[in-house]
Amino acid sequence: MLRKTLIPFLAGPIFLFGVEGFSADDGSVERGKYIFDAAGCAACHTDTAKGGALLAGGRKLETPFGTFYGPNITPDPEHGIGNWTDDEFLVALRYGVAPDGSHYFPVFPYPSYTGMTDADIRDLKAYIFSLPAHPRPNTEHDVSPPFGWRALMTFWKWLFFENGPLIPDPTREDEINRGAYLVRAMGHCGECHTPRNMFGALDEGNSFAGTSQGPGGGIVPNITPDLETGIGGWSADELDTLFTLGMTPDGDFVGGEMGEVVANTTSRLTPEDRNAMIAYLKSLPPVFNRVGRQAEN
Ligand code: HEC
Ligand code: HEC
Structure with missing residues (x-):
């Protein structure tokens, strides 16, 4: 076979881990x-x-x-x-x-x-x-x-592929590092929000910039803080409302896959973790990429 x-x-790495059990x-x-x-x-x-x-x-x-x-x-x-x-x-x-x-x-x-x-x-x-x-x-x-x-x-x-774990950046605040961990590692937000190359790998140069070829072929919006094409115009409270209730500043409710992310993940985080996630998203380099929600306007 x-x-x-x-x-x-x-x-090889398998043998590097201890065999500590837990009750x-x-x-x-x-x-x-x-x-x-x-x-x-x-x-x-x-x-x-x-x-x-x-x-x-x-x-x-x-x-x-x-x-x-x-x-x-x-x-x-x-x-x-x-x-x-x-x-x-x-x-x-x-x-x-x-x-x-x-x-x-x-x-x-x-x-x-x-x-x-x-x-x-x-x-x-x-x-x-x-x-x-x-x-x-x-x-x-x-x-x-x-x-x-x-x-x-x-x-x-x-x-x-580059293996983790994610190393916190000592030059940034703990909140930003926690946010990076929640967004990049656990929340795997980039798996939908980052465009992919022809081999299906994430295009890290355009992290979180949205794509018209999301899972199932759908449009996934730009969540970098670009003012025009991303979420740069959203306040922290507006992001919090999206992550707890699934409602955008226009009064729309996110559906489908993001609806599931809100129900299963972001609404279940502690307020501190949600704030860390928001702080991290707001600290990202803005990328101009007109896909998704913004393209409709
Ligand atoms: C975006 C979809 C997706 C998410 C989210 C996801 N998985 Fe999976 N997972 C898969 C798919 C698809 C496979 C099968 C991959 C393959 O066959 O190569 C898989 C395989 C696995 C396997 C191997 C199972 C086996 O029989 O070999 C484990 C364990 C696993 N996932 C655990 C998890 C855990 C734990 C999480 C959350 C931290 C998670 N997965 C989140 C899609 C997902
Ligand atoms: C399984 C795919 C998927 C994952 C994982 C995912 N998203 Fe989304 N996200 C979407 C889709 C699709 C939309 C558009 C939903 C709509 O308009 O109804 C969206 C919308 C959004 C929006 C609203 C943007 C706008 O302009 O309307 C934000 C903010 C957002 N996601 C943040 C996140 C964060 C943070 C994570 C990680 C915790 C995440 N998403 C994980 C697919 C995903």
Whole structure:
């Protein structure tokens, strides 16, 4: 099998992690719940449209490269990830590498989650493992060659992937660093709001500048503080209203994917974290890019 030949690549880091265990009553489950919401794990792994069980998979994810289906990540030992060790979970999020050494497609946003700290990833696993197991078998992705070739991910990663964790910038305030962590690592906001190159990698030079080819081919607006084409004209309160209630300054409500982000993630953050997220967004370099909402005006 092709997969076997890939085991040596990037499998090294697996052995660098300790095997510290934790018990379920040390607060990790509760902390993990907060991280689970902040990282929006439920969305792609739950087939909400068909009333699927939480994290049991089957959610259809359309991309320019084909159709992917979020896998079952409940603690079911056969169909989910119930047999995974803490280290295997950590390696999946930090390096995008499966327990068998094969590479994940970046439709699983590990290029963002790689920025998360070891402690947060471990708490997150404790929470996921406290949820009910569900025996739903995974749906095969429907992706045509060459994009469906997992082996090519080795080269993709070599070209485009830089592993975390995200290092706080000592020259910036704690609030901005916390905001960067919430936006770039956990919230993976760039996975939708940053345009991609022809290989599906994020175009970091235009971070958060919006794209007309978002997930499912939709338009995703520019969220840099550009006055004309971004959110430069929004006050912190207006952003807070969007992130808690989903309402924009025009009185529209965001729908679809952003509606889910508001319901599952931003509205569940503490006020301090929401403020940090807003402060970070306002500190971004403005990029002029006329896509989305602004183009309608
Ligand atoms: C944008 C959609 C999306 C989000 C958000 C997402 N995932 Fe996934 N995830 C996927 C897809 C698609 C795959 C399958 C990737 C593949 O087959 O290469 C996957 C794979 C996984 C796997 C490997 C499962 C296996 O059977 O090998 C784990 C574990 C996982 N995700 C955990 C998480 C966690 C934890 C979060 C939140 C921090 C999360 N995912 C958020 C789409 C997503
Ligand atoms: C799954 C894709 C997706 C993710 C992840 C996502 N967004 Fe969005 N976002 C959208 C889409 C699509 C819209 C447009 C929604 C609409 O107009 O109904 C939007 C709208 C917005 C807007 C309103 C901008 C405007 O001009 O109307 C802001 C602000 C925003 N998102 C911030 C964020 C932040 C911060 C995060 C990370 C916590 C995030 N988004 C994560 C898809 C996403």
